[in-house]
Amino acid sequence: MSTQTALRTRLRITLRDPNGDIFTDDELNEALATAMTDSQIANQVMDSSLTASTSTQSYSLPSTVDVIRKIKITYGSRDYDIDNDSWELTEDGKIFFRNYPPLAGTMKLYGFKQYTSSDDINDKYDNLVLALGAYNAWEILLNNYATGILMSDITLAEITQGMNRFDTKISRERSKVPGNKGRD
Secondary structure, eight states, X not given: OBOHHHHHHHHHHHTTOTTSSSOOHHHHHHHHHHHTTSTXXXXXXXXXXXXXXXXXXXXXXXXXXXXXXXXXXXXXXXXEEEOGGGEEEOTTSEEEETTOOSSOEEEEEXXXXXXXXXXXXXXXXXXXXXXXXXXXXXXXXXXXXXXXXXXXXXXXXHHHHHHHHHHHHHHHHHHXXXXXXXXX
16 A cells, blocks of 8 residues: 555656655645545445345435445345345435335445545555656646746756646556546
8 A cells, every 4th residue: 555655755756856845845745745636546345334125215425435337235144136126326326226125135235435535545556646646747837837836947848748748647647546447
């Protein structure tokens, strides 16, 4: 697992700014925090905190899950898959069963939880987070250039070249992340 501090240090090296001459720690923290909200960077989770009842149609989404991919209900000693067409996640964060849950028992929600900037990141996401963070840092630099607050001798061409380099790297790193094919 990688901490934000470790990722920031690696990001400085990636950006060839080991002494902080171009980017402040706050800028790199912002770049990494934005990178960690990418839809491909999420923690796979299973939550079993809800109990399904055949008389309850709607359940609050637990805070441990942001995206649900599969629901199972444990009845007795068996797990039963619940057809994805029989439920939906409503705009107000509720799991809504169209025809009530078919079984009573422990509801198991399989899905993803988005990382936050205070979370340690699974190592399999490091290269993607670094590529996204580098791109975001170049965007910050571009914004500083456009608003006239850039305090270094970097040119617009160099900023654009840096963004293009990391845009290509992001595509390459996305394809390497296991288990994320076809995710939203």
